[in-house]
Amino acid sequence: xxxxxxxxxxxxxxxxxxxxxxxxxxxxxxxxxxxxxxxxxxxxxxxxxxxxxxxxxxxxxxxxxxxxxxxxxxxxxxxxxxxxxxxxxxxxxxxxxxxxxxxxxxxxxxxxxxxxxxxxxxxxxxxxxxxxxxxxxxxxxxxxxxxxxxxxxxxxxxxxxxxxxxxxxxxxxxxxxxxxxxxxxxxxxxxxxxxxxxxxxxxxxxxxxxxxxxxxxxxxxxxxxxxxxxxxxxxxxxxxxxxxxxxxxxxxxxxxxxxxxxxxxxxxx
Amino acid sequence: xxxxxxxxxxxxxxxxxxxxxxxxxxxxxxxxxxxxxxxxxxxxxxxxxxxxxxxxxxxxxxxxxxxxxxxxxxxxxxxxxxxxxxxxxxxxxxxxxxxxxxxxxxxxxxxxxxxxxxxxxxxxxxxxxxxxxxxxxxxxxxxxxxxxxxxxxxxxxxxxxxxxxxxxxxxxxxxxxxxxxxxxxxxxxxxxxxxxxxxxxxxxxxxxxxxxxxxxxxxxxxxxxxxxxxxxxxxxxxxxxxxxxxxxxxxxxxxxxxxxxxxxxxxxxxxxxxxxxxxxxxxxxxxxxxxxxxxxxxxxxxxxxxxxxxxxxxxxxxxxxxxxxxxxxxxxxxxxxxxxxxxxxxxxxxxxxxxxxxxxxxxxxxxxxxxxxxxxxxxxxxxxxxxxxxxxxxxxxxxxxxxxxxxxxxxxxxxxxxxxxxxxxxxxxxxxxxxxxxxxxxxxxxxxxxxxxxxxxxxxxxxxxxxxxxxxxxxxxxxxxxxxxxxxxxxxxxxxxxxxxxxxxxxxxxxxxxxxxxxxxxxxxxxxxxxxxxxxxxxxxxxx
Numbered sequence: 001x002x003x004x005x006x007x008x009x010x011x012x013x014x015x016x017x018x019x020x021x022x023x024x025x026x027x028x029x030x031x032x033x034x035x036x037x038x039x040x041x042x043x044x045x046x047x048x049x050x051x052x053x054x055x056x057x058x059x060x061x062x063x064x065x066x067x068x069x070x071x072x073x074x075x076x077x078x079x080x081x082x083x084x085x086x087x088x089x090x091x092x093x094x095x096x097x098x099x100x101x102x103x104x105x106x107x108x109x110x111x112x113x114x115x116x117x118x119x120x121x122x123x124x125x126x127x128x129x130x131x132x133x134x135x136x137x138x139x140x141x142x143x144x145x146x147x148x149x150x151x152x153x154x155x156x157x158x159x160x161x162x163x164x165x166x167x168x169x170x171x172x173x174x175x176x177x178x179x180x181x182x183x184x185x186x187x188x189x190x191x192x193x194x195x196x197x198x199x200x201x202x203x204x205x206x207x208x209x210x211x212x213x214x215x216x217x218x219x220x221x222x223x224x225x226x227x228x229x230x231x232x233x234x235x236x237x238x239x240x241x242x243x244x245x246x247x248x249x250x251x252x253x254x255x256x257x258x259x260x261x262x263x264x265x266x267x268x269x
Numbered sequence: 270x271x272x273x274x275x276x277x278x279x280x281x282x283x284x285x286x287x288x289x290x291x292x293x294x295x296x297x298x299x300x301x302x303x304x305x306x307x308x309x310x311x312x313x314x315x316x317x318x319x320x321x322x323x324x325x326x327x328x329x330x331x332x333x334x335x336x337x338x339x340x341x342x343x344x345x346x347x348x349x350x351x352x353x354x355x356x357x358x359x360x361x362x363x364x365x366x367x368x369x370x371x372x373x374x375x376x377x378x379x380x381x382x383x384x385x386x387x388x389x390x391x392x393x394x395x396x397x398x399x400x401x402x403x404x405x406x407x408x409x410x411x412x413x414x415x416x417x418x419x420x421x422x423x424x425x426x427x428x429x430x431x432x433x434x435x436x437x438x439x440x441x442x443x444x445x446x447x448x449x450x451x452x453x454x455x456x457x458x459x460x461x462x463x464x465x466x467x468x469x470x471x472x473x474x475x476x477x478x479x480x481x482x483x484x485x486x487x488x489x490x491x492x493x494x495x496x497x498x499x500x501x502x503x504x505x506x507x508x509x510x511x512x513x514x515x516x517x518x519x520x521x522x523x524x525x526x527x528x529x530x531x532x533x534x535x536x537x538x539x540x541x542x543x544x545x546x547x548x549x550x551x552x553x554x555x556x557x558x559x560x561x562x563x564x565x566x567x568x569x570x571x572x573x574x575x576x577x578x579x580x581x582x583x584x585x586x587x588x589x590x591x592x593x594x595x596x597x598x599x600x601x602x603x604x605x606x607x608x609x610x611x612x613x614x615x616x617x618x619x620x621x622x623x624x625x626x627x628x629x630x631x632x633x634x635x636x637x638x639x640x641x642x643x644x645x646x647x648x649x650x651x652x653x654x655x656x657x658x659x660x661x662x663x664x665x666x667x668x669x670x671x672x673x674x675x676x677x678x679x680x681x682x683x684x685x686x687x688x689x690x691x692x693x694x695x696x697x698x699x700x701x702x703x704x705x706x707x708x709x710x711x712x713x714x715x716x717x718x719x720x721x722x723x724x725x726x727x728x729x730x731x732x733x734x735x736x737x738x739x740x741x742x743x744x745x746x747x748x749x750x751x752x753x754x755x756x757x758x759x760x761x762x763x764x765x766x767x768x769x770x771x772x773x774x775x776x777x778x779x780x781x782x783x784x785x786x787x788x789x790x791x792x793x794x795x796x797x798x799x800x801x802x803x804x805x806x807x808x809x810x811x812x813x
Contacts, residue, residue, distance in 0.1 A: 088548035109799035111747020114788035173544035202636035223638035
């Protein structure tokens with residue numbers, strides 16, 4: 001019980017802090033009075049966000065849309081490309097398929113943040129500077145190897161007899177992929193989708209460097225207020241809370257699959 | 270036919286001599302018995318691993334499998350899962366219903382249990398059925414007439430397909446096709462059980478079946494033979510394959526042809542290969558365009574030696590190196606250890622624990638930028654942390670970010686806060702895969718509490734723990750957001766890590782090459798970790 005309470009406080013403290021600041025009625029410079037509880041909670045901050053009335057927030061909804069687009073496209077492309085590659089390697093057992101998986105994992109040998117300068121240069125040379133697709137491409141590149149790994153591990157739990165009986169019935173490879181593989185892999189695909197979305201939604205460095213202000217995402221804008229003590233803090237924190245809601249909504253929507261994938265492996269044992 | 274690669278299998282020339290034999294040509298049989306006996310040895314060795322796999326703890330053997338074969342235990346059935354004969358060999362047969370002959374148990378026959386992922390080149394297994402189901406034994410099940418029709422249709426269809434284009438068309442039987450020996454396919458040509466039948470090779474291995482006469486394979490007519498022929502039985506099952514090289518020559522659309530890359534030749538053909546390449550192509554394109562090119566560019570930029578001299582001379586670099594070591598070393602290990610312990614906590618089945626788990630995952634879900642900024646402002650003067658300290662302890666907190674070590678400490682805490690939930694969930698999932706029987710057995714032996722963890726859980730999770738630690742190390746070295754937004758690189762750059770330092774050089778000081786060099790200077794440590802990680806993942810595939 002005590003441990004549960006510690007976990008609760010530990011997990012929620014910074015988030016509580018966000019709420020604390022968001023509910024503060026004053027604009028402008030935040031004065032920290034050492035309060036543990038907002039003395040005069042008000043929704044002024046949230047109103048400022050929705051109406052786009054505060055500094056840094058003029059383009060909030062457009063930036064929100066940018067983030068949404070990047071997140072959803074990353075999610076879709078990672079799931080698609082990852083599942084196709086994983087199907088060919090693990091279910092069709094393509095020759096030297098393990099070479100593909102290992103090479104994919106080499107992507108992680110150099111951390112993403114080390115490669116920001118090369119990515120900046122190559123996006124410029126590919127003509128994708130200040131383009132949302134540059135960020136999408138970068139995120140997909142870094143999400144797919146992990147997705148392939150997870151899908152391969154999960155697919156090893158599915159017996160090959162299912163594929164074989166489909167083949168006996170005359171299914172082509174594409175049909176096996178669509179009718180057998182994808183439906184059975186739904187929990188793992190859900191996990192991969194959530195992972196890819198999280199990666200793209202929360203990323204700071206790549207959108208910050210690869211995009212200009214016009215196309216920026218909310219995550220970056222939020223980070224930029226770091227050094228500016230003059231911003232409307234309540235509005236900024238309110239914006240932060242609003243930004244967090246879609247991933248949580250997705251997680252809640254897909255939690256059945258995520259939990260199913262966990263418990264399936266448990267039931268398997 | 271001979272020597273031609275078929276399903277990645279080379280038909281053995283020595284087996285071809287069997288094609289011309291009569292049934293009672295013992296001499297000819299002996300001529301092939303030797304190489305087949307050699308195969309039997311390999312088979313026996315391989316059989317042991319199959320037996321172990323087959324007899325391991327696992328799901329109960331199903332009564333029927335997906336295609337309709339029955340699994341019949343010829344030996345002694347033990348708790349529905351293991352099946353042993355007198356000489357400790359597993360003895361389950363997969364039995365489609367062809368009324369060919371009756372089985373007689375206990376002859377020490379090699380049996381593959383369920384169809385394992387065996388290579389098709391494994392001629393040395395028991396009788397192929399020639400219908401594209403390698404590794405399953407000859408089938409006979411007098412007790413299962415209800416599967417007759419399904420099996421018959423399947424057989425006829427495959428037999429028909431097999432004989433497309435073969436010469437025997439002019440002697441077409443009732444359904445237009447013939448067995449390879451000229452007799453029509455179709456059930457009416459199958460002989461009733463127990464009768465030696467040399468005529469119909471469409472029936473699965475009947476021809477070879479009868480070449481096993483005297484070899485210990487059970488045939489009703491020669492029941493007297495079995496005890497003496499037991500020692501030979503291991504080798505002499507192989508003649509069953511006499512008919513199968515021909516049968517295997519025809520394309521049967523059972524599975525994606527081939528069994529992995531064990532044979533060394535291309536195992537996918539035709540349309541399958543095209544589809545496989547089409548499936549792999551998108552990722553290959555992404556890889557070449559967005560991984561190979563940037564990596565190459567980075568390595569090329571960082572390969573100038575003078576950059577490294579500049580780096581060491583710069584006042585920011587060496588402290589950043591130390592900070593990185595601290596950040597990664599402490600951050601990763603403390604986080605993993607706590608994640609392991611907490612995964613045990615979250616295993617308990619109470620409703621409030623599940624709610625707690627959902628709350629616990631929230632830090633992972635929050636965008637790193639906002640969370641780190643929130644941390645930063647939490648630690649300002651009179652922020653939340655100071656408020657808590659003054660409320661609980663009545664002291665004023667220090668100016669956290671004016672001190673290098675406090676700054677590093679808070680970076681680490683923020684990092685653990687954000688990433689521990691993710692690894693906890695991974696460990697939780699792995700713990701849930703541990704079968705309950707192991708826990709119960711350990712409890713019977715008296716392991717409780719801590720000993721339970723030390724002797725049961727941790728050894729099983731050790732491999733996963735190592736893999737996760739390595740992977741997390743790689744990710745942590747590249748963690749830019751946390752340090753950049755919590756301590757901002759600290760007082761005058763004292764709490765930088767290599768990632769933020771690279772950014773600083775590239776974008777704040779306009780020296781991109783120096784930035785790339787600063788980042789790449791960690792490669793000598795990263796590459797070995799990556800190699801070790803890939804090796805361990807390869808060798809422990811199923812256990813992650």
